[in-house]
Amino acid sequence: MNLTHLASALALVISATGFGAEYLVKLQSTDFKTEQEFIRNNGGVLDLVSREGRVYKWSTPQSNLNMKWAHSTQLNRSGVEKLEPNKRLKIFLSPSLEANRSQLARALKDLNDEEQVSPSGTPAYPDNPEIKKPSKQNTGSDPLLSKQWGMIGTDAAGAWKKTPAGKDIIVAVTDTGVDYNHQDLISNMWRNPGEIPGDNKDNDNNGYVDDVVGWDFAANDNKPYDLTLSLMDIVLQGGNPGHGTHVAGCIGATLNNALGIVGLAPNSKIMALRFITENGQGGTAEAISAIDYAANNGANIINASWGGESDGQTEEDTLLREAIERAGKKGVLFLAAAGNGRANAQGGASGFDIDNDEKPVYPAAYDLDNVFTVAAIDSENNLATFSNWGKKSVKLAAPGVKILSTVPGDKYQDTIINLGSIVVTWDGTSMATPHVAGAAATVWSMDPKATARTVADKLMDLSTDTAAVSDKVASGGRLDLHGLK
Numbered sequence: 001m002n003l004t005h006l007a008s009a010l011a012l013v014i015s016a017t018g019f020g021a022e023y024l025v026k027l028q029s030t031d032f033k034t035e036q037e038f039i040r041n042n043g044g045v046l047d048l049v050s051r052e053g054r055v056y057k058w059s060t061p062q063s064n065l066n067m068k069w070a071h072s073t074q075l076n077r078s079g080v081e082k083l084e085p086n087k088r089l090k091i092f093l094s095p096s097l098e099a100n101r102s103q104l105a106r107a108l109k110d111l112n113d114e115e116q117v118s119p120s121g122t123p124a125y126p127d128n129p130e131i132k133k134p135s136k137q138n139t140g141s142d143p144l145l146s147k148q149w150g151m152i153g154t155d156a157a158g159a160w161k162k163t164p165a166g167k168d169i170i171v172a173v174t175d176t177g178v179d180y181n182h183q184d185l186i187s188n189m190w191r192n193p194g195e196i197p198g199d200n201k202d203n204d205n206n207g208y209v210d211d212v213v214g215w216d217f218a219a220n221d222n223k224p225y226d227l228t229l230s231l232m233d234i235v236l237q238g239g240n241p242g243h244g245t246h247v248a249g250c251i252g253a254t255l256n257n258a259l260g261i262v263g264l265a266p267n268s269k270i271m272a273l274r275f276i277t278e279n280g281q282g283g284t285a286e287a288i289s290a291i292d293y294a295a296n297n298g299a300n301i302i303n304a305s306w307g308g309e310s311d312g313q314t315e316e317d318t319l320l321r322e323a324i325e326r327a328g329k330k331g332v333l334f335l336a337a338a339g340n341g342r343a344n345a346q347g348g349a350s351g352f353d354i355d356n357d358e359k360p361v362y363p364a365a366y367d368l369d370n371v372f373t374v375a376a377i378d379s380e381n382n383l384a385t386f387s388n389w390g391k392k393s394v395k396l397a398a399p400g401v402k403i404l405s406t407v408p409g410d411k412y413q414d415t416i417i418n419l420g421s422i423v424v425t426w427d428g429t430s431m432a433t434p435h436v437a438g439a440a441a442t443v444w445s446m447d448p449k450a451t452a453r454t455v456a457d458k459l460m461d462l463s464t465d466t467a468a469v470s471d472k473v474a475s476g477g478r479l480d481l482h483g484l485k
């Protein structure tokens, strides 16, 4: 292959992956005429992302577009209200996984040569298993509860006695998917009441066929399964599979089923909305669709253990912001992780900054009434070494270091990888946030007519003053349900 051939092959790969060629367009109207006019003027393909938001994903064959070009006169802006890049959003990975990635790759390669780990390209579990119905479970105490320091430190058990523990509250997990058949989650998955499973029809007419437990916006299917790759792929490809299942367990794992762990709101329901792939990234377009779905299908709370950096041009983030605002108008509380930038500040890879007030991470730093942002503490009440903070933009600190929760295949983990010399634990503001989402569901279930704002205020009031975060978060404290009345 000569150089010219190589160059054209590369160009094909670039345009096929869509990077640089996908935009979000807000049109003045969603009528056929306006859509057609845009395509006639500018070419490419429009896919509807949000009817209420009038947002489309515009895929254009011209892979060399940039915002400068888009703002220039070459784009026909007739009928166009806004145009933004379809930015990549990332889950906030375990910082120790991030920091040890190259070392781990070397160690795993050695093990791989000895055939001790499954080779690259082998999923740990088949994707998209049939969605099972819950069956009757045993009763008995949960054997791993004594190891859940986040439940103990927030007096979750006390709150379960004083409240309906999240009953009738729906929490949408927007993430890498959820193992909806996990033995400790299956009974607490949201079941779409208007949908008849497996009849290939959109019974409730919400635009999604057979959406029984949620939707997969990354793969566009009705099985938002948390696809888990081999350890090698996790390390090489930058993902953190099992992330969404781990988040879901912190919120709503089943109480007293004689199995595993408990979530902070063990009577709440988990709506699984996958928009981040097994490689740890998802598009803003898919995030907007997932947020709309949650708000339109009855979710009270959205958990967002993900985000993106801002380049300071806040106008480029307005369509994600508008989606969260729309959800707010429908009464939805949006829980956002502050980000894990501090680890990077200590010499790791490039990433997020420490102080969200100074250098905002989105959606964490959106100044919206229904956005509630969470930092992470460890079991000694120190601010986690990696946790972002923000006296204005971050509200509360919650448990986020070495968190024990559910992972795909009926398993439980507080440690992702232990190779002896390298130990990677389940850490992150990603884990702190679902603790608060669960606490919010538990508080909300005491008074289902309460608003997102009053539930959030109550969590602030209940927080316990904590020295390490007194100047770092708005409440000056950590999540605590001990004083709940």
Ligand SMILES: [Ca+2]
Pocket: 195, 201, 202, 203, 204, 205, 206, 207, 208, 209, 210, 211
């Ligand atoms: Ca449907």
Ligand SMILES: [Ca+2]
Pocket: 128, 216, 219, 221, 222, 223, 224, 225
């Ligand atoms: Ca799927």
Ligand SMILES: [Ca+2]
Pocket: 142, 184, 253, 254, 255, 256, 257, 258, 259, 260, 261, 262
């Ligand atoms: Ca359990």
